[in-house]
Amino acid sequence: MRRLSASSPIQRTQWTSRSGRRRAFPRVRPAHAGYVRLAPPLLLLTAALLLAFTLAATAQVIGQNAPTSAAAPATFQASTQLVVETVSVKDKSGNPVEGLTAKDFTVTEDNAPQTIKFFEFQKLQAPPTAPSAPRVSNAAPLPKLPHSAIATETPGNVKYRDRRLLALYFDLSAMPIPDQLRAFASARTFLETQMTSDDLVALMRYEGGAVQVMQDFTGDRDRLESILQTLVVGEDQDAPDNPADTGTAFGQDDGEFNLFNTDRQLSALQTAAKMLGALNEKKALIYFASGLRLNGVDNQAQLHATVNAAVRAGVSIWAVDARGLVAEAPMGDASRGSQGGVAMYNGQGVMSRMNSFQRSQDTLWSLASDTGGKALLDYNDLTKGIVQAQQAMSSYYLVGYYTSNANLDGKFRRIKISLNAGLTASLDYRQGYFAGKQFRKYNTAEKDRQLEDAFMLGDPITELTIAMELNYFQLNRSEYYVPVFVKIPGSELALAKRGGAEHTVIDIMGEVKDPYNTTVQNMRERIDIKLSDSTAAELAKKPIQYDTGFTVLPDTYKLKFLVRDSETGRIGTYETSFVIPNLNKEEKRIAISSVVLSSQRVEKKDALFNAAKDKGVSESVDPLVQEGQHLIPSVTRVFSKAKDMYIYLQAYQQTPPTAQPLVAFVTFYRGQAKAFETSPMEVRESLNNRLKTMPLKFDLSLAKLPPGEYTCQVTVLDPNDQKAAFWQAPVLLIP
Numbered sequence: 184m185r186r187l188s189a190s191s192p193i194q195r196t197q198w199t200s201r202s203g204r205r206r207a208f209p210r211v212r213p214a215h216a217g218y219v220r221l222a223p224p225l226l227l228l229t230a231a232l233l234l235a236f237t238l239a240a241t242a243q244v245i246g247q248n249a250p251t252s253a254a255a256p257a258t259f260q261a262s263t264q265l266v267v268e269t270v271s272v273k274d275k276s277g278n279p280v281e282g283l284t285a286k287d288f289t290v291t292e293d294n295a296p297q298t299i300k301f302f303e304f305q306k307l308q309a310p311p312t313a314p315s316a317p318r319v320s321n322a323a324p325l326p327k328l329p330h331s332a333i334a335t336e337t338p339g340n341v342k343y344r345d346r347r348l349l350a351l352y353f354d355l356s357a358m359p360i361p362d363q364l365r366a367f368a369s370a371r372t373f374l375e376t377q378m379t380s381d382d383l384v385a386l387m388r389y390e391g392g393a394v395q396v397m398q399d400f401t402g403d404r405d406r407l408e409s410i411l412q413t414l415v416v417g418e419d420q421d422a423p424d425n426p427a428d429t430g431t432a433f434g435q436d437d438g439e440f441n442l443f444n445t446d447r448q449l450s451a452l453q454t455a456a457k458m459l460g461a462l463n464e465k466k467a468l469i470y471f472a473s474g475l476r477l478n479g480v481d482n483q484a485q486l487h488a489t490v491n492a493a494v495r496a497g498v499s500i501w502a503v504d505a506r507g508l509v510a511e512a513p514m515g516d517a518s519r520g521s522q523g524g525v526a527m528y529n530g531q532g533v534m535s536r537m538n539s540f541q542r543s544q545d546t547l548w549s550l551a552s553d554t555g556g557k558a559l560l561d562y563n564d565l566t567k568g569i570v571q572a573q574q575a576m577s578s579y580y581l582v583g584y585y586t587s588n589a590n591l592d593g594k595f596r597r598i599k600i601s602l603n604a605g606l607t608a609s610l611d612y613r614q615g616y617f618a619g620k621q622f623r624k625y626n627t628a629e630k631d632r633q634l635e636d637a638f639m640l641g642d643p644i645t646e647l648t649i650a651m652e653l654n655y656f657q658l659n660r661s662e663y664y665v666p667v668f669v670k671i672p673g674s675e676l677a678l679a680k681r682g683g684a685e686h687t688v689i690d691i692m693g694e695v696k697d698p699y700n701t702t703v704q705n706m707r708e709r710i711d712i713k714l715s716d717s718t719a720a721e722l723a724k725k726p727i728q729y730d731t732g733f734t735v736l737p738d739t740y741k742l743k744f745l746v747r748d749s750e751t752g753r754i755g756t757y758e759t760s761f762v763i764p765n766l767n768k769e770e771k772r773i774a775i776s777s778v779v780l781s782s783q784r785v786e787k788k789d790a791l792f793n794a795a796k797d798k799g800v801s802e803s804v805d806p807l808v809q810e811g812q813h814l815i816p817s818v819t820r821v822f823s824k825a826k827d828m829y830i831y832l833q834a835y836q837q838t839p840p841t842a843q844p845l846v847a848f849v850t851f852y853r854g855q856a857k858a859f860e861t862s863p864m865e866v867r868e869s870l871n872n873r874l875k876t877m878p879l880k881f882d883l884s885l886a887k888l889p890p891g892e893y894t895c896q897v898t899v900l901d902p903n904d905q906k907a908a909f910w911q912a913p914v915l916l917i918p
Contacts, residue, residue, distance in 0.1 A: 264619075266292070267301065267583040269465040269497055270600055271611040279578035280608050281306070287606055290584055291599045301583030305464065306345045307576060308381050331396045333385065335461040343464055347381045347576050348400055349569065352455055353414070354448060354472040355390040362505035366471040367415050369503075369565035374404045374411075377570055386410055387458075389451040396458065445475055445546070446485045450645065452500070452550070453489040460496025465579055467556065467572040468493070470502045471565070474543030475550075484643035484743075484756040486546070490553045491642045495616055499555040499575075502547035503568035508561045509540065555613075582612075593620030593640045617642035637754050638692050638745050647746055647755025648672050652818045654777035655763050656806050657835055657874060662734050663763050666807055667693075668816050669729040671746060671755070686713045688749040691729060696741045703740070704733040728815065732805055737765035766835055773845070773899050773908040776833040779807065780895065780914065782826045783815040806833060806878070821915045822885060830881035834866075834899055834908070835874045842869035843903045847879050851914075852894040859888055890916050 270288070272280040285302040336342040351370050355363060378384065383400040384407055397410050452470065459466045477486065493500055544560050551558040557575075559568035582600065597615040602608060620640060637644055650670045655663045671689075688711050695704035710729070744757040766774035807814040814831055822828055830849060836842055844867045851859040861881065870876040879899065892915055899908040 264586045264589060265301065265583050266297075266586050266598075266616070267463050267497070267581060268598065268600065268612050269579050270582050271577060271579045272602075273577070273609045273611070275609075281578065283580065283602075283606075285582070287603055288580075288582060289601050289603055290582065292584075292586055292588065292596050294599075295587050297584040297587060299582055299584050301581065303341060303344075303581045305341075305579050305581060307347050307578045308379070331399050333396055333458045333461050334399050336463065341464065341581070342462060343383055343400060345381070346383050346400075346464070347379075347573065348383055348385070348459075348462065348464055348466045349572060350385040350387055350400075350455070350459055350466060350468045351569070352452070352468050352470050353386075353388045354451070354470065354475075355388055356392075356448060356451075357445075357475075358471070358473045358505055362473045364415065365507065365565060366503070366505045367411050369569070370471075371408055371411050372566045373569045374407055377566065377573065378402075378404060379573075382573065385459075387455055388414070389448070389455075392447065394451045394454045394458070445477060446645075446648065448472075448475060449485045449489045453485075453492045453645075456489070456493040456496045456498045456500075459498050460492075463497070463581060465576060466496070466498045467576060468498050468500050469569050469572055470500050470547075470550070471505050472502065472547065473505050474540070475502075475546040476539070476543040477546050483758040483760070485645050486549070487758070488643045488645045488756075490550065491617055493550075493554040494613055497613070499572070500550045501556040501568055501572040502551045502558040503565050504544060504547060504558070504560045504562075505565060507563040507565065555611075588618070591619045593636065593642060594618055595641050620644075634690055634692055634745070634747055637747070637756075638694070638743070643756035643758065644754040645756055646753040647748065649744065649746055649755045649757040650818045651744065651757050651759070652816050653742070653759070653761050654779055654816070656776045656833055657766055657774075657876070658734065658804070659873065660767055660837070661736060663737065664732055664734055664804060664806070665761075665763070666732040666805060667730065667742075667744075668818060669744065669746070669757075670726040670818050671729070673725050673727055686711055687751075688712075689727065689729075690747040690749055691745070693731075693742065693744040695733065695735070696743075698739055703735060706731055706733075730813075730815075735763055737763045739763075767837065771906070773901055773906045774835040774837070775899055775908045775910065776806075776835075778830065778832045778897050778910045778912070779814060779816045780820055780822075780912065781814050781816050781829045781831070782822050783817075784812045784829065785815060786812060807831070820912060821917060823917055824885050824888065824890065825918075826885075828881075828883045828885055830879075830883065830897065832879050832897065832899075832910070834877045834879060836869070836877065837874055839875075839904075842867070842875040842877060843901060845877055845879075846900045846902060847881075848898055849881055849883065850896045850898065851888065852896065853891065858893060885916060888916055890918050892916075 268290075272283065274280055281304065283304075285299040288299060288302075290297040290299060334342070353363070353366055358366070374384070380402070383402055384398075385400045386397040386407060388395050388397060397414075398407060401407065452468075455468060459468065477483070544558070547560065548558045550556075557571055559565065559571065562568075586596070588596065595615055595617050598613065600610055600612050602610070617640075620636070620642075648671065652668045653665055655665050658664050688709060691706065691708045691710070693704075693706040694702055697703050708729075708731075712727070739760065739762050741760050742758070745754065746757075747754045807816075814829060834845055834847075844865055846863045846865050848863045849861045850857060861883065864879075864881070866877050866879060868877070870878070879897075881897075892913065895912055895914045897910045901907070
């Protein structure tokens with residue numbers, strides 16, 4: 184589905200003359216000769232007709248003649264939205280049905296009948312014929328990868344008529360070298376043995392924080408293979424080893440964001456879908472990646488935004504797991520050290536690895552199924568993923584109509600396409616789309632309404648990057664305190680300073696809902712940041728930190744959080760689900776809270792970019808506020824060797840009449856090998872409450888550990904009751 188814009192054939196337009204009198208007249212446009220298009224995702228073209236005229240008549244004034252004056256040009260505006268659907272029509276045998284016309288289709292949008300204005304049949308050979316002979320090409324091997332772009336279509340034309348469009352997209356940001364080579368080899372195999380004369384292939388990659396189009400759609404196999412060969416050999420030998428680690432979005436480097444947060448991978452995929460949306464034809468994007476795992480710091484809103492962008496652009500994503508079929512030994516393969524602890528005997532270690540691998544494939548499956556494609560998982564012949572996309576694209580119809588609902592309200596529009604009486608066939612098309620939402624310059628009274636509208640959108644806005652961490656601590660037998668920490672890259676907010684603003688206002692809105700969709704907590708705040716030269720310089724290197732908290736009962740909740748930079752109008756959305764367990768029912772293990780990893784303790788009054796520093800959170804409520812200092816969680820869990828790591832958690836003992844001593848220690852694993860372990864720490868004193876809360880604090884020096892990726896494990900033991908609790912999380916150590 185693609186949505187374009189053009190003037191409607193007949194539209195009544197009001198205008199105001201210089202005398203203030205309103206007039207109305209029909210405006211007639213020549214017969215439709217095509218359509219007008221712009222760049223995706225939802226394109227709205229305001230067709231402006233400038234009519235300049237001169238009033239040559241001289242007005243008579245008593246006593247003198249008035250000079251002749253020309254009237255100011257009058258501007259007439261009208262806007263409509265052309266929605267283009269790709270409709271596959273197949274008979275009972277699965278063969279495409281040809282020969283239909285626009286009169287054979289009925290289209291409704293939200294049950295409102297629509298008039299078909301654009302109709303064209305795209306004929307593709309199905310099944311694909313044998314590969315055609317290689318095209319003669321003079322393209323020499325490329326010493327450097329080219330930088331191209333997806334060419335747009337000219338108004339009134341279908342650029343690639345009767346052609347199958349396949350875009351090969353390589354996510355090199357998180358794909359190991361062996362997986363990259365496997366993906367490149369499968370692409371070359373397809374070009375050599377499976378590509379047909381109907382196929383046009385584009386090459387795209389994501390690396391270094393940017394999406395690059397290496398080749399627009401072409402049938403020149405020699406050129407495509409030359410570019411793939413250049414990818415295999417490599418380019419820019421003098422470039423830094425990790426070009427993605429040159430930014431400072433979160434005060435350290437972008438590597439921390441790329442490692443633990445898949446938002447940028449999803450955002451890059453969204454960008455690629457928008458690029459392909461410049462074409463109205465049906466497109467297939469074959470996405471090569473080594474899994475794509477969402478975890479606690481990931482933004483579910485970005486996943487939704489990526490899927491919605493692909494649907495709007497008419498792009499089906501065919502995800503290919505470049506790892507192929509992975510068969511792990513129960514104790515781990517030879518690339519890992521021997522596993523220790525109880526997990527290797529009771530099966531927990533095996534289940535943990537299997538669950539982690541499965542979650543990395545779940546996102547690939549979701550991206551594919553939600554956009555009309557399929558995921559190729561656990562299969563060594565990666566070429567099959569491209570062939571599946573090729574074979575799934577048969578002949579189809581392009582059906583376009585000017586929507587009768589021109590409101591840019593951002594709401595979902597449901598489309599239904601059916602064949603008229605007497606015709607029976609199976610139809611495959613996009614079931615709907617999110618209408619555009621146009622945010623203009625609002626005055627003060629309208630800004631609140633804008634924020635509420637953005638909050639209610641089903642299509643999340645992800646213009647600002649947001650990282651968040653939620654924890655929980657038990658207050659009593661029924662209530663839990665949930666501290667929320669949000670980080671926003673200060674470099675993005677510093678754009679306001681470059682625009683000449685003296686300050687920027689950050690609007691924050693959040694909502695927590697229970698399983699019954701009832702709002703149990705909400706938050707609303709406005710933060711004014713003065714943008715002096717020194718502050719703007721710090722913003723470029725440090726994040727804006729916002730913290731808040733709320734009290735809930737044990738249950739499963741959904742959180743939606745929205746941030747808007749009022750100066751630039753950019754909006755970011757964060758969505759996630761979280762579970763507050765009922766620790767009262769924990770009998771087999773020690774009941775513990777969330778584990779907070781941090782490298783920063785700040786005075787509440789000295790937190791320069793802490794938006795909640797003046798809220799005066801009581802230490803009796805927020806356990807992270809102690810002795811006037813606030814422990815700031817490391818949302819992305821990236822730590823520097825030059826700074827100590829602080830670890831804090833709580834253990835609860837509700838059954839024994841008095842608190843029993845506990846033993847705790849911290850272990851760092853490099854793969855499966857133990858790299859570092861603290862001495863056991865015995866804790867005997869508890870807080871004076873019914874839960875017998877026992878705070879556990881660790882202060883670790885990381886100076887002796889080499890940089891790299893680790894798994895941090897916190898172990899808590901109860902020697903008397905022979906209970907234990909374990910917690911693990913990935914961390915990254917940088918110089």
